[in-house]
Amino acid sequence: MYMVKHALLYKEHVPDGEAIVFSIDIRTGGKDYEEFITRAKEEGNILYIRGKPARIIKQGDDLVVWCINTLTGKQLRVKCDMVVLSMSMVPSSGALDLAKALRIHTNVHGFFSEAHPKLRPVESLVPGFFLAGTAQGPKDIPDTVSQASGAAAKVLTLFSSDEISHSPIIACVNEDLCSGCGICVATCPYDAREMDERKKIVSVNEILCEGCGACISACPSGASQQKNLTDNQIDNMISVLLHSNAEALERE
Amino acid sequence: MKDKKNLTTEINPEIRDILIEMGAEDIYKCYQCGKCTSVCPWFQVEIYDYPVFKFSLETALGAVASSEDKKELEKEIDLIYRCVGCEACLDQCPHGISTSNILRAARRLLVDFDSYPDTLKSTVQKTHNVGNPFGEHRENRADWAKGLNVPDFQQGMEYLYFPCCLPAYETRNQKVAQATVGILQKCEVSFGILGVKETCCGEVIRRIGAEDIFREAAKANIKEFNNSGVKKVLVTSPHCFTTFKNEYPDFGADFEVLHTTQYFSHLIDTEKLKINKSFNKKVVYHDPCTLARKNNIYEEPRNILKGIPGLEFLEVENFNRNLSLCCGAGSGGLWLEWEKEERIVNVRLKQLMDTGADIIAVACPYCLQMFEETLKSMNADIKVMDISEILYECL
Incomplete structure (x- = not known):
């Protein structure tokens, strides 16, 4: 897409130059972009050739682009002064x-x-x-x-606002059960866990914790629980649900 | 496509399905960029347009050799048999489509219907009958080795030397086999030949499309190798090399294959082979498609040549290594005749001669044969030699 813009800019600066765009499928993503390309082709006098150049060969001072026009099936050897590669966008190296x-x-x-x-x-x-x-x-x-x-x-x-609200469902550690193995510290994606080296117990930073639950499933001793969503609570919810369903079935 | 009736006959899903089964499964990967067409050796023949990019699309429509007009059909068959199987298109294809495989499927279909060029028919017949594509007598197969003291292969020998059919029968090419054997004897390598028991590897007939006969030949060869206790095979022809290495394992082969350039390079590296004489010539190396692009052997031949004292090594500009141009002999091209202006070999020879070299070094009997034949009709001051021959002269 940016290739069209460059070609048009080139034509603006060098009106008697010739711009040729080799492409196979052009996709424009956005309002009025299709019209932009049509304008480039018609008013800008930019030649569009359907076909991917296979090789660029140096012949004296010229560059020769080898290509085939896949719409007509004709061989093309295009002499040009400069070849601009239209590269795709990639994330920056850092x-x-x-x-x-x-x-x-x-x-x-x-x-x-x-x-x-x-x-x-x-x-x-x-x-x-x-x-x-x-x-x-x-x-x-x-x-x-x-x-x-x-x-x-x-x-x-x-x-x-003066205060930031935060979801109440966050992790907590039962200090009596925690064995200090440190698995949850490595698991936490938000760096919200800290090992107390003296007590060998892990504590949770309640501001950082997002309540994702990764530590709860990682904890081997069941010391990590989510506040208001402990294993016990969930078990009870399930049994009540099953129980009431069974009663409803019996009534039918 | 003048009327509707014609249109419906050209789109034939049945043929498409057959072709996909026969090895054209890549057709749907093609997005019609056309790169294959401009790297095809036929692109260098400026008066001729070879529409490589169309084949996958036409196959997807089942429109292969589908015309009802006899002249049109002949044209289509001609197109299908123009492919030299150099796989330059595969090398450059963004989606890894092998057009030569697609065309091989089409050829299999044509062979099944017995409507392929007559010269190739006789090639296939001869290979089937006497075990070589030239129709030479089987008992003359070991004639090239007469007076050279080449032992027959026996259990316990390390290598089997397998010359291609060309070095076995053709006078110019026999010198390559003789030079190879000379080098091996000088290095005291334990090796033998199968002699009259040898049969063509079948690469050519497979590329021509005679799959059934190829399978028969392959199975017979594998049986012969297994009976003789062959573990390592040394070959002169890259075509035998790729068939033994990449295609025979499908039929139960289990042996190691080495090309002579690979082995000689190894012998030089381990100092078993010492180059004593210098070779004061300018040498340009022509990469055989089957050795280079198909099997990625680029360095070994170059190492051998660069290691020879006095030898000035040249590369073809723009057309070396994986961009090397085919000599036009692959996939049955050796047996087909084209108009003089339409021959790929002339273009390639011109490129090679433009480097100013005295000698063209090749590593494939097909290239050697093709260049020699063409040079005869040209008034050129350049010689073609196999790497083995150059090496043998320097011992």
Whole structure:
């Protein structure tokens, strides 16, 4: 897509130059973009050839692009002064280290992942971190601006009240049961757990804990529990549910 | 596609399904970028358009050799048999599609219907009948080794030397086999040949599309090898090499295969082979497709040549290593005749001669044969030699 813009810019600066774009499938993602490409082809006089160049060979001072026009099946050897490679966008080289330091999730391509693609598109899974622009994925300027505005609004919401509310379901440790094995410290994705080296007991930082429950399933002795959602409570809920269902069935 | 009736005959899902079963399973991966077409050796023949990128799409429609017009059909068959199987397209394809495999499926279909070029028919027949594609007598197979004291292979010998059919029968190529044997004897390698018991590896007939006859030949060869107790095979031809190494295991083969350049390079590295004389010539190396692109053997031949004192090693500009251009002899091309202006070999020879070399070094009997034949008709001051021959001269 940006290739079209570059080609048009080139034509603006060098009106008697010739711009040729080799492509196989052009996809435009956005309002009025299709018209933009049509304008480039028609008004900008940019030649679009369907076919991927196979080789670029140096012949004297010229570069020769070998290609086939897959629509006509004709061989092409295009002499040109300069070849510009239209590369795809990749995450910046330090992005992965940053993601590791902030514990933000990344997708298969190394871009930062949002908490939810539709409902929480500007937030990361780590509270307090918001995403904007190409950190999240390849984006053009309008998309980046709108996402950044959204992220800024989210930050303002955070600062608008004197207190920050937090979900009451967080982890706690039963000190009598904890054996100090430290498995939960390594498991916690939010760094919310700390080992008391003297007492050999783990404590929970209640501000950092997000109540994800990773430590609860990791704890071998059952010392880690979620407040208001202990194993005991869940067991009881299930048995009440089964019991009432059985009664209802009997009545029928 | 003049009327509707014609259109419906051209889209034939039945043929598509048969072709997919015959080895064209890659067709749906193609996204029509056309890269294959511009790296195809036929792209270098400027007067001829070879539409490589169309084959996967046409196969997906089942529109292979589907025309009812006889002339059109002949044209289509000609297209299918133009592929030299060099796999330059596979090397460059972003999705790893082997167009030569797709075309091989189409060829299998044509062979089943017995509608493939007559010269290739006789090649297949001869291989079937006498075990070599030239129709030479079986009992003459070991003639090249006469007076060289080459032992027959026996249990306990380390290597079986397997010359291709070309070095076994063709006079120019016999020198390659003789040179190879000379080097092996000089290094006191324990080796033997099968002699008259040898049969063609079947690479050519498989590429032509005669799959059944190939399987028969492969099974017979494997049986012969197993009976003789062969564990390691040394081959001159990259075509035998790739067939033994990559295709025979499907039929139960279990032996190690080495190309002569690999083995000689090893012998030089371990100092068993000492180069005594110098070779004061400019040598350009032509990468055989089957050795280079298909089996990734680039360094060994180069190491041998660069290790020879006095030898000035040259590379072809823009067309070396994996971008090397085919000589045009692969996949039955050796037996097919094309118009003089349409031959790939002429383009390749021009590239090789433009380097200013005195000698073209090859590592494949097919390339050697193709270049020699073409040079005869050219008034050129350049010689073709196999790497084994160059090495043998320097001992």
